Amino acid sequence: xxxxxxxxxxxxxxxxxxxxxxxxxxxxxxxxxxxxxxxxxxxxxxxxxxxxxxxxxxxxxxxxxxxxxxxxxxxxxxxxxxxxxxxxxxxxxxxxxxxxxxxxxxxxxxxxxxxxxxxxxxxxxxxxxxxxxxxxxxxxxxxxxxxxxxxxxxxxxxxxxxxxxxxxxxxxxxxxxxxxxxxxxxxxxxxxxxxxxxxxxxxxxxxxxxxxxxxxxxxxxxxxxxxxxxxxxxxxxxxxxxxxxxxxxxxxxxxxxxxxxxxxxxxxxxxxxxxxxxxxxxxxxxxxxxxxxxxxxxxxxxxxxxxxxxxxxxxxxxxxxxxxxxxxxxxxxxxxxxxxxxxxxxxx
Numbered sequence: 393x394x395x396x397x398x399x400x401x402x403x404x405x406x407x408x409x410x411x412x413x414x415x416x417x418x419x420x421x422x423x424x425x426x427x428x429x430x431x432x433x434x435x436x437x438x439x440x441x442x443x444x445x446x447x448x449x450x451x452x453x454x455x456x457x458x459x460x461x462x463x464x465x466x467x468x469x470x471x472x473x474x475x476x477x478x479x480x481x482x483x484x485x486x487x488x489x490x491x492x493x494x495x496x497x498x499x500x501x502x503x504x505x506x507x508x509x510x511x512x513x514x515x516x517x518x519x520x521x522x523x524x525x526x527x528x529x530x531x532x533x534x535x536x537x538x539x540x541x542x543x544x545x546x547x548x549x550x551x552x553x554x555x556x557x558x559x560x561x562x563x564x565x566x567x568x569x570x571x572x573x574x575x576x577x578x579x580x581x582x583x584x585x586x587x588x589x590x591x592x593x594x595x596x597x598x599x600x601x602x603x604x605x606x607x608x609x610x611x612x613x614x615x616x617x618x619x620x621x622x623x624x625x626x627x628x629x630x631x632x633x634x635x636x637x638x639x640x641x642x643x644x645x646x647x648x649x650x651x652x653x654x655x656x657x658x659x660x661x662x663x664x665x666x667x668x669x670x671x672x673x674x675x676x677x678x679x680x681x682x683x684x685x686x687x688x689x690x691x692x693x694x695x696x697x698x699x700x701x702x703x704x705x706x707x708x709x710x711x712x713x714x715x716x717x718x719x720x721x722x723x724x725x726x727x728x729x730x731x732x733x734x735x736x737x738x739x740x
Contacts, residue, residue, distance in 0.1 A: 437569050437597030441523040444627035446478035446564045446601050447491075451732055456542070456556060459735045464504075464543040470495060471539070472558050476518045476532035479599035480565040483517035488563035490635075490725065491518070492644060493537040497557035497731065503542045511641045512537040514562075521600060548738040559729040561645035563635060566601035566722035569664075570594055570608045572620055574705060575713045578612060588715045590618065602628025603657070603722050606696070617704040620718065624659070624689070624697040630728035632657060634688065645727035655691040657724035660684065661701055664717040671718070673701035 436442075452471040460466035472493045482488040491514035500510045514537065521532035573588030580589055590612040598604040608622040626632065631647060634656035638644040648654070659676060662684025663669040669683045676687035683706070691697050703718065 437571065437595050439523065439569075440567070440597045440599045441479055441521055441529060442598060443477065443600035444602055444604070446476070446480065446628070446726055447482065447518075447560065447562055447728075448475040448477050449473065449493075449558065449560045449728055449730060450475075451558055451730065452536070455538075456732060456734055458733070459737060460544055461737050461739050462544050462546060462548045463739055464545055465739055467541055467543045469538055469540050470542060470556065470558070471536055472512075472560065473534060473536045474514070474518065474560065474562075475534045476520050478532070478564065478601045479520045479522070479567065480601060481517060481520050482562055482564065483514050486517055487723075488565060490644065491560075491562040492641060493558060493560045494641065495539060495556060496559050496729070497555045502546060503544055505539070505542065507642075510539070512539065544736050548736065550738055552736045554734050554736060556732045556734060557729050558732065559645070559647070559727065561725060561727045564601060564724060564726045566603045566605075566724075567599040568596060568605035568720040568722075570596040570605065570620070570622065570718050570720065571715050572610055572618055572703060572718060573713070573715055574618065575612075576709075577615065577712070584713050587713050594620070596622070601722070602626060602630065602726060603632060603724065605720050605722075613702060617702055620701045620703055622699055622720070624657075624691075624699065624722060626655075626691070626694055628726065628728075630726055631655070631694075633725040633727065634658070635723065635725045645725060647727060647729070649693075653725075655694055656688060657690075657722055658686065659689050659699065660686040660721040660723065661699075662719050662721075663703070664719055668705065668707050669716075670704045670706050671701055672704075673699060675699075676701075 450473045455469045455471040457468055476482060480488055483491050494511040500506055518535055519533040522530040571594050573590055575590055594608045594610050596605060596608045603626050606623045606625050611619045613619050633645055634653040636653045661671055661673055662680050662682060666682035671683055671685050673685050675689055676685040678686050680686050689697050
């Protein structure tokens, strides 16, 4: 009788152990499959530094001070630093010339400013960060925009807290490269898989910038044409806008969902091998020399933008299977802000 109870307990423990082991193996298998499926779009083309920021903005400690007095008794400065950590040059004599900082959140006249003097524009260029051939990194340049000789002009009987908002608005570009596969026939084979396949995810890479190209996928159309699909996604902390011609400096970046330029950008898709392919993309109505296309696309409430392009080979080739590259440029205006609290104390 004792042996029977012992054997039952032993058998139960053995079954439970085997069940737990099988469950663990099953979970590992699922995790492995999940990892493979999510990494299918993760193949990167080297050469870019990468990252999801363009210009990093900060305010220098003590400028402005945390506490000031009224009646112009505490003159101070407001200094905004700009560091170009992305991979697009900005400022004077570049493709991204517009760089502006402005002080918001206050009545400018209370601090000796006007609507015009509460705005500063960058009058120089700011080099981008770079990844060098040997793998080392050259950091981007840093500069600052300074608002001098500020002071609270009014007299107050008590203390009052105000919030200075430093808004920075600048032109920027994202650069991406993606590989696509071309064949002289529709036949897929194991031998070709080491070079490329006509259907499936494709490798891509992105420059350091707040907007990226993601999830590049290819499908065959006919003997000379393939379809290349990809998304445009926003990874930065700010808001992107179409580069409008503003009616004034306050119209260049309007941090409001009602702004008609919000979440809109210019998209340029072109082959690296010029005059060899013809690219046609939905919503891109303008041709680019060498076989590319460009146009304006817009996101709905900052959601990813789906883009579909058709790449047609226009020159015959004897090469049966090969990879080639497409270059994608995103052109936009980017806005970010940070806030600094300041306490104004009434003097005795």
